[in-house]
Structures are given as C-alpha cells and as structure tokens.
Amino acid sequence: MTRPVLLEASDIKKNYGAVQALRGVDLTIRAGETIALVGDNGAGKSTLVKILSGAIRPSSGTIKFNGKDVSISSTDVARSLGIETVYQDLGLCNNLNVAENIFLGREEIRKLGPFSFLNKRVMRDKAAVALSGLSINTPHPNANVAGLSGGQRQAVAIARTKLWRSGLVLLDEPTAALGVQETKRAMDAVRQLQAEGVSIVLITHNMPMVKEMSQRVVVLRQGTKVGDVPTSAASGDDIVSLITGARQQWIEAA
Ligand SMILES: Nc1ncnc2c1ncn2[C@@H]1O[C@H](COP(=O)(O)OP(=O)(O)OP(=O)(O)O)[C@@H](O)[C@H]1O
Ligand SMILES: [Mg+2]
Incomplete structure (x- = not known):
C-alpha cells in the first residue's frame, strides 16, 4: 500500500556564502513513514531539516505540503502546518x-x-x-x-x-555518538511518535537505529542526495558505502 505524500521538497539548494550546503535535493515524505536521514559530518542533513522546520530559508527550490505550495518562512509557519522539530537538547526555552x-x-x-x-x-x-x-x-x-x-x-x-497533532516531526540527533541508554531512550521516543501516526525525519549516525526505526533511508553526500531506498532493501554496508562514496548512487522512487 502506498501512503499519500505529505511533503514534497524539490531541487532544494542552500548556499552559505561560497559553501554549497545543499545542491538541489529532492525529498518526498509520505504520511506516517519514518525516514532516516544519514550522511557524513557536513553533508547537509541539519541544513535540510532546518529548511523544513522554517529555521532557515533555502536559496532556491520548492516545497509542497499536502499538495499545496508552501513557503516555510518561520518556525511559526512550520508549526501551523503541523511540522514540529525536536532537537536533543535545544528547542526548549530554559x-x-x-x-x-x-x-x-x-x-x-x-x-x-x-x-x-x-x-x-x-x-x-x-x-x-x-x-x-x-x-x-x-x-x-x-x-x-x-x-x-x-x-x-x-x-x-x-x-x-x-x-x-503534528503531522511531521523532525528529529536532529547530536553528532556525538549516543550512549546505550540514550540510544534506547531515543528509540522509545521515536516509537511513541510512530504510534501517533506522524511522519518522522530522523537524523542519526546510529546504524542500528536506522535499520530498526526507519522505512526509508535517505543519504546525503556533500549536499547531494545519493541514496533514497527502502531501508529493508539496503544493508548497513550498502548505506555506509553510499555515505563514504564507495558507492556512487542508489535512488529508488519513493
Ligand atoms: N550557518 C552556517 N554558516 C556557514 N556554513 C554553514 C552554516 N551551517 C552549516 N554550514 C555548512 O554547510 C554544510 C552542511 O552543514 P550541516 O550542518 O547541514 O551538516 P550535517 O550533515 O548536519 O553535519 P553533522 O553530521 O556534522 O551534523 C557544512 O559544510 C557546514 O560547514
Ligand atoms: Mg547536523
């Protein structure tokens, strides 16, 4: 059964001065699915999630939400669409x-x-x-x-x-490796969200978490999407070789 598309980002580019953090990324998020977003340090994961959460604006590209063109110009706009961001330690006002x-x-x-x-x-x-x-x-x-x-x-x-009742939750895990307890806790949190039926984009460096929690894995390398496959179709080694560039590209229609 194919789930309806919730969000469709097309040709998203983001430049920070001379740095091209995203070089034309497409991303389709379906209702109720969990996407693991992976890639090396600096690949552009947080940049993409920040664009979806309204924290920063893309240099170019379009985003459709529930089939309508949207401009996610602020985190308030994102929230009004039902897009919520959960940072590990940020995101709360102390x-x-x-x-x-x-x-x-x-x-x-x-x-x-x-x-x-x-x-x-x-x-x-x-x-x-x-x-x-x-x-x-x-x-x-x-x-x-x-x-x-x-x-x-x-x-x-x-x-x-x-x-x-957010429809889409963006989770940006810290770069540092999580301890065993923290990983377990993060997985429990994701399961609770999944039980609510929301779509999730999960940035993680933890391969067991990718395999266990996601239905799709999206790989960024140097600002380009080089992998987009059902998680069940890809082994941990497949994913790692996409991250490092040992394998050039593997993209299957969402
Ligand atoms: N505010 C900024 N100003 C200038 N360059 C930035 C800024 N934010 C990110 N970059 C650059 O954009 C690129 C992508 O960064 P991003 O934070 O999206 O990577 P990431 O995939 O989340 O990495 P990590 O796994 O380390 O969190 C990097 O080259 C980074 O140095
Ligand atoms: Mg990051």
Whole structure:
C-alpha cells in the first residue's frame, strides 16, 4: 500500500556564502513513514531539516505540503502546518516551565472584558495529560525545564507534538555518538511518535537505529542526495558505502 505524500521538497539548494550546503535535493515524505536521514559530518542533513522546520530559508527550490505550495518562512509557519522539530537538547526555552514550553506560541488566553490573561491552569492540566506515560519520571508541568534530564526534555518535546497533532516531526540527533541508554531512550521516543501516526525525519549516525526505526533511508553526500531506498532493501554496508562514496548512487522512487 502506498501512503499519500505529505511533503514534497524539490531541487532544494542552500548556499552559505561560497559553501554549497545543499545542491538541489529532492525529498518526498509520505504520511506516517519514518525516514532516516544519514550522511557524513557536513553533508547537509541539519541544513535540510532546518529548511523544513522554517529555521532557515533555502536559496532556491520548492516545497509542497499536502499538495499545496508552501513557503516555510518561520518556525511559526512550520508549526501551523503541523511540522514540529525536536532537537536533543535545544528547542526548549530554559527560562520557561514545562507547561509554558509545551504551549509556546499557542498560549491559552482567557478574556475578561477588554483584558486577556494566560490561562495557566488550563495549560497546566492539558500539559499534564499530554505528558503522562511519556517518561519514567514524568516532569511536573510547573517544573523549570533547565533542571530536567535528557529524557524528561524529550518527553516535553514529544508532549508538544502529541498535543498539537503534528503531522511531521523532525528529529536532529547530536553528532556525538549516543550512549546505550540514550540510544534506547531515543528509540522509545521515536516509537511513541510512530504510534501517533506522524511522519518522522530522523537524523542519526546510529546504524542500528536506522535499520530498526526507519522505512526509508535517505543519504546525503556533500549536499547531494545519493541514496533514497527502502531501508529493508539496503544493508548497513550498502548505506555506509553510499555515505563514504564507495558507492556512487542508489535512488529508488519513493
Ligand atoms: N550557518 C552556517 N554558516 C556557514 N556554513 C554553514 C552554516 N551551517 C552549516 N554550514 C555548512 O554547510 C554544510 C552542511 O552543514 P550541516 O550542518 O547541514 O551538516 P550535517 O550533515 O548536519 O553535519 P553533522 O553530521 O556534522 O551534523 C557544512 O559544510 C557546514 O560547514
Ligand atoms: Mg547536523
């Protein structure tokens, strides 16, 4: 069964001065699928994800979302489309509490005559519901995020995607190798998102994670897409040879 296309990025280019970070990348993301986005350091993975999340603008190229041309000109625009980004440690405001982070940019307002108030109680209660069951150690909605563990921070970010029924979640894992516990936690987080039926783009350097979590693997090398295949069709060695350039290219229609 072929799933409907959620997002279609075409010929995306991004230059930073003389550096061509992306040299005309096409990417199709289908509803409910998880794509592993892999490539060497500097291949352009984060640049592509930042473009989809509205954090930066492409130099050229087009993006369709649900079949319509869109201009993802800011992270607010991305959120309004249902595109949410979860960075390992970024993406949360350390000066705000858990509930405020979950509601960032979408605060509940209570109107009283000419006055507007933040409806803190409603936000706190909804945050608690979204957070329940997401972490062994569920953070309190009033807790400051600065003091949370990595797992709790991730729970906050996932609660946000749950509450806002995001259609697409972008996960940019850190370059540094994750420890065993952190890898397990990251995989659990991805599984929770998959259970919600969202599409996921997962940047990871962890091959078991690619094999276990994704349906498709997309390989970037020096700003060019050199691999786009069903994960089940590619061995770990196949993927590595695309990353290093030992194999030139392997692209199958999505
Ligand atoms: N703000 C920037 N200014 C200038 N060059 C940049 C900027 N951001 C990224 N680049 C360059 O663009 C290229 C792609 O970088 P990008 O961060 O997308 O790579 P990546 O695949 O995410 O790498 P990593 O695995 O190390 O996270 C690199 O050559 C990088 O140096
Ligand atoms: Mg990166």
